[in-house]
Amino acid sequence: MSQASVRQAEIAIEQKHVDVVYARLADMRVEAEQMRDRGDQLAHGARTEAVFEQASMLYERDVMVRYANRILQTLDSEHEGLVFGRLDDTTGEVLYVGRLGIRDADFENLVTDWRAPAAAAFYQATAEQPMDVVRRRVIRSSGQQVIEIDDDLLMPGSQPASMPVVGEGALMATLNRARGDAMRDIVSTIQKEQDEAIRAPWRGVTEITGGPGTGKTAVALHRVAYLLYRDRKRLGSAGVLVLGPSTAFTSYISRVLPSMGEDSVELRSLGGLLDGIEAARIDPAPIAAVKGSLRMRRVLKKALRDSPPGAPTEMRIMYRGEVLKLDAQDLAKVRRQVHGLGRLPNRSRVDAAEALLEALWRKAESYEGFHVKRQDLLVDLGERIDFHRFVVVWWPVLTATDVLRWLGERSRLAHAAGQTLSAREIDQLSASWRADGWSVADVALLDELRTLIGPPPKRRHRRAVEDSYEPGRRRPENYEDYSHIVVDESQDLSPMQWRMVARRGQYASWTLVGDPVQSTWPDPAEAAQARDSALGKRTTRRRFALRTNYRNSAEIFELAARVVRDVASDSELPRAVRETGIKPQISVVADASMPGAIRDAARELLGQVDGTVGVIGSMTSIAKITEWVTDVDPERLRVVDAIEAKGLEYDAVVLVEPGEIVAESLTGPRALYVALTRATQRLTVLTTDPAWPEG
Numbered sequence: 001m002s003q004a005s006v007r008q009a010e011i012a013i014e015q016k017h018v019d020v021v022y023a024r025l026a027d028m029r030v031e032a033e034q035m036r037d038r039g040d041q042l043a044h045g046a047r048t049e050a051v052f053e054q055a056s057m058l059y060e061r062d063v064m065v066r067y068a069n070r071i072l073q074t075l076d077s078e079h080e081g082l083v084f085g086r087l088d089d090t091t092g093e094v095l096y097v098g099r100l101g102i103r104d105a106d107f108e109n110l111v112t113d114w115r116a117p118a119a120a121a122f123y124q125a126t127a128e129q130p131m132d133v134v135r136r137r138v139i140r141s142s143g144q145q146v147i148e149i150d151d152d153l154l155m156p157g158s159q160p161a162s163m164p165v166v167g168e169g170a171l172m173a174t175l176n177r178a179r180g181d182a183m184r185d186i187v188s189t190i191q192k193e194q195d196e197a198i199r200a201p202w203r204g205v206t207e208i209t210g211g212p213g214t215g216k217t218a219v220a221l222h223r224v225a226y227l228l229y230r231d232r233k234r235l236g237s238a239g240v241l242v243l244g245p246s247t248a249f250t251s252y253i254s255r256v257l258p259s260m261g262e263d264s265v266e267l268r269s270l271g272g273l274l275d276g277i278e279a280a281r282i283d284p285a286p287i288a289a290v291k292g293s294l295r296m297r298r299v300l301k302k303a304l305r306d307s308p309p310g311a312p313t314e315m316r317i318m319y320r321g322e323v324l325k326l327d328a329q330d331l332a333k334v335r336r337q338v339h340g341l342g343r344l345p346n347r348s349r350v351d352a353a354e355a356l357l358e359a360l361w362r363k364a365e366s367y368e369g370f371h372v373k374r375q376d377l378l379v380d381l382g383e384r385i386d387f388h389r390f391v392v393v394w395w396p397v398l399t400a401t402d403v404l405r406w407l408g409e410r411s412r413l414a415h416a417a418g419q420t421l422s423a424r425e426i427d428q429l430s431a432s433w434r435a436d437g438w439s440v441a442d443v444a445l446l447d448e449l450r451t452l453i454g455p456p457p458k459r460r461h462r463r464a465v466e467d468s469y470e471p472g473r474r475r476p477e478n479y480e481d482y483s484h485i486v487v488d489e490s491q492d493l494s495p496m497q498w499r500m501v502a503r504r505g506q507y508a509s510w511t512l513v514g515d516p517v518q519s520t521w522p523d524p525a526e527a528a529q530a531r532d533s534a535l536g537k538r539t540t541r542r543r544f545a546l547r548t549n550y551r552n553s554a555e556i557f558e559l560a561a562r563v564v565r566d567v568a569s570d571s572e573l574p575r576a577v578r579e580t581g582i583k584p585q586i587s588v589v590a591d592a593s594m595p596g597a598i599r600d601a602a603r604e605l606l607g608q609v610d611g612t613v614g615v616i617g618s619m620t621s622i623a624k625i626t627e628w629v630t631d632v633d634p635e636r637l638r639v640v641d642a643i644e645a646k647g648l649e650y651d652a653v654v655l656v657e658p659g660e661i662v663a664e665s666l667t668g669p670r671a672l673y674v675a676l677t678r679a680t681q682r683l684t685v686l687t688t689d690p691a692w693p694e695g
Contacts, residue, residue: 007149007166014139015146017096018083021110022144024102025082082144083111084188085122086137090158097122099187099260114187115229123195130154135163138188186218187260197544198223202231202484204540205510211517211574212560212677213551217253217647220486220513225260227484238483239475240265241504245489246440247271247280248640249647266482270497271440273504274447275477277401279438282619282643285666287432289522290425291441292494294530299407300449303416304398305339307332309406311394317360317387319377322370324360331394334359338395344454345398352395357382397456400449404442408433444496450478451503482508489646490514492521495530502534510535517568518674520643522666549574549677551649555583556683560676562693563658563669584683588690595628598656601684602632605652609681614650615639616675618660625656642675653679656686658693 085097101113112119125131134155140148150167153159190198197219200206206223210216224240242257242265244250250269257265271279283291290296307313315326326334334355338348357378364372381387407413410430417426432439438446485505487493491514493501512531521527549557557576564573589597598615605613613636617625622641629637638650642661655661658672665671676683685692 003166006164010149010164010166011146014083014086014137014149017110018139018141018144018146020104021083021096021098021102024104024110025100027105028102081139081141081188083141084139085114085119086135086139087122087125087133088135088137088163090132090134090155092160095119095122113229115226120195120199123190124192125154126192127154134158134160135165138167140188184256184259186215187222190219190222191215191548193544193546193548194219194222197546198226200542200544201540202227202235202509204538204542205512205535207512207514207541207543208546209513209515209543210546211515211549211572212674213549213557213576213649214546214574215550216513216515216546217488218256219546220488220511221253221256222260223511224265224484224486225257225262228262228265235483236264238481238507239479240484240486241482241508242267242486243273243488243501244269245492245646246644247278248644249488252648269440270493271438271443273500274443274450277438277443277446279440279443281437281439282641283432283439283441284619285520285522285664287428288439288441288494289666290421290429291432291439291445292496292521293523294495294526295420296445296496297448298420299413299417300403300445300452302418303403303407303412304345304449304452305335306412306416307335308396308398308402309409309412311396312390315356315360315390315394317381317384317390319360319364319381320370320372322364322367324363326356326359326363330359330363344452345395346454346456349391349395349397349457353382353388353391356387356391356394398453399456400446400453401438403449403453404433404446441494441496444494444500447478447500447503448496480504480506484509484511486511486513488513489518490531491516491519492646493527493531494521495526498527498530498534502536505534506536510538517564517572518646518670520665520667520671547574549576550578551680552576552677553578553580553582553681555580556679557677559584559683559685559693560673563676564673567669580681582682584685586685586687586692588692589686589688591688594656594686594688597686598625598628598654599632601654601686602629602637605654605682605684606633606636609651611651612636612638613652613654614645614648614678615654615656616642616645616661616678617656618642618664620664621657621660642671645678646674649678649680651680652682652684654684654686658685658687659689 081098082100083096083098087095087097089095095109095118096111097114097119098111099114100111101109101116102111104110114122121131121133122136125133125136132155134153136152136154138150139146140150148167151165153165159165186194194215197206197208200223208216208219208223221242224242228236228240242253244253244267247269250267250272254267257263257267271277282288313328313331315324315331317324334352338352338355339345341348341351343351360381361374361377364370364377365374407416408430410426413421413430413433414426421429433442480503482504485501485508487501487510490512516524552560554576557574561573587597587601602613602615613633615625615629615637617639619641622639626639629639638648640648642665653675655675658675661672661675662669676685
C-alpha cells in the first residue's frame, strides 16, 4: 500500500472516532439544556410561600442554572480540533487527548482532557524518555472533519508490524502554518519544557523566561487553563487576571483561553487596568521613564496637600454681629493640620469642618471684647448652611483624573515637585498632561492617586431580598482580590506599574512572563526592587527557562541576534530550530524614495505569504507610514510601532529605519531586537544608512 493510501486509511480510522465524540457532545448539550430548563421551573409558583422557603428555592434554582450554563459554555466553546491527540502504548492501549474530557453514556472514556494527569505523557514523552508511549499522533481537523495526521515514533523497537507511522512531525507542520490576527492555542504541540511550566503548582510565584518565539505567552495562557482545571474552586471564584502590555496584544491573545473553554478569565492591558480609563497612547521614552519612576510618589503626595484650583482663599462668616475671617495663611495652616492627621482626603471632610470651626473659635477668641462660649460657637456655626457650603467648596471630593490634570499647570507641578524633578522634566510632564487623553504610563499614576485620595463617600441604598441570590454579580470597581495574576512582558513594567499591579494581587499567586533581553525599562535595579516589593514575602518561587525559538527562521533570528550581541550573552538568547533558506533582505533606500519602497516591499511580501504582514517603524514615524500604505491590502497588512509590536507575530515584516528605532529607545538595540523577531517566514529591512547593521 502506498504512503498516501496508508495516510488516508489512518485518517478514516481517526474520523470514525471523532464522529463518535461529536455525537456524544451533542447528547451532552441536550442533557445540559434540560437541566437548565428544570432549574428555571424549580421556583415556579413559589410566590405565596414563606420568604425563607422562597429564598432557598431561588438559591437552589440559581445553583442548578449556573451549573448547567457552565456546562453549556464549555460545550459551546471553539472546539476546532476537539480531539487532537492519540497515544498508543506498549500494552496496546489507546488514549485520545482533546480539549475536553468526554465519556460515553456508559462512562467509558472517549477523550481525556489535555490538562488531566493521564494526558501528561502526550507532552512529556520523548525518544529518550518515552514513558511507555510507542506512537504519539497529532490529529488536525477543520470543524468536525479530520484533514491531517502526524506521528512521532518514540519506541521503534516496540512498534507492532500493524502500526503505521505517517507525517512529517506535528511541530514542524504547525510552525509552517500561516499567521492571522489572533494567536492560536498550542494544545496539540506543547513541548516538554513548556509542559513542565504549564503544570507547575499554583502556589507562590512561577517565572517563565525565554527569548522571542519560545512560546512564553502561549505557555502562560495554557497554564491558566490548567490551573483552573485543577483548582477551579480555589482560583475561579476570586478570579484570574491576565495582564498584557497593550490593547493590540490583548486583542491578539483574546481567543486562546475561550478556545479551551475558559471564558471567565479577565484579560486587560496596562492601559486598561484602572476601571473607567482606557489608555493606548505611548509617551516618548524619556517622559515614560519619569512617569514610571518611584520619584512620582513624592510628587503626587505633595500635590494632594496643595489647595485645589478654585478653592476659596478667604473665609468670612458673620456670627453674633461680628465678622470672623480666616485669610489665606489661616486656611493653609488648617489644611496642613487636616492632612497631618494621615487620613485619606476623601474621608477627611468632617475633619476639615472640625478644624475650620476650631480656627474660627481661635479667631473669635482673639477679638477684643467679643465673648462667646466655645461650644456655642462650634454648634451654632456647625449647623449653618453657609458654613457647610464653604466646606464643600474648600475641601471638595477629589478624583484621580482631576488631580493629575491639575499638574498640567507648570507652576503647580513645580511646587509639588520641588527638587524631585528637574526643570526639563517638569516642562515635559506638564505639557504631557495638557494633551488630550491619558497615556499608558499615566494609568499607574492615576491608580496611585486613587489609593492616596480614597473612595468618595458612599450613598446608602436599600437592597432587594433577591439580590443575595443574583448569579454572576459583577466584581466591585477596581477589584483587588484576584486569586492568580499573570503578567506578560513583565520585564517592561515600570516601578509605578508594579505598584498598580501589586494592589490587585495582595492575596494572589503569580505567573510572570518575560525576557530581560527585551526590556525597555532603563533602570532595571529600580524595577527589580519594585517587583520584589509587589511579590512580597511569597517564599515559593520557581523559574522555567524556555530556550527554543519556534517562531523565527534561523536566518531571521541570526540577524536579530547580531543587534544585541553587545548587551546580551549567547546564553540569554534562544536557539532557532527552523531553517527556510530565505535570508532577510536589507535594502538601502534614499530618504525621498522611502514611501514607495515601503509600499513595494509590503506588496511583494503579501504576494509571498498567506497570512499577515506587519510594517514596523519608530513611534515618531508610524503616523506617516500608515498614511503611505493606506491603500495596500488593509485586510492583511498591519502597521505598528516597535513598542506596540511586542508580543505579536506576522508571517512577514517590513522593518523601516532600524536606526530610528534604536535612537528613540532608552535601552538602545533591545527595542530593535524585539521588532526584528516578529516575522516567522520573511523579513525585509529598509534603511537610509548604508552601514547598517554594522554601523
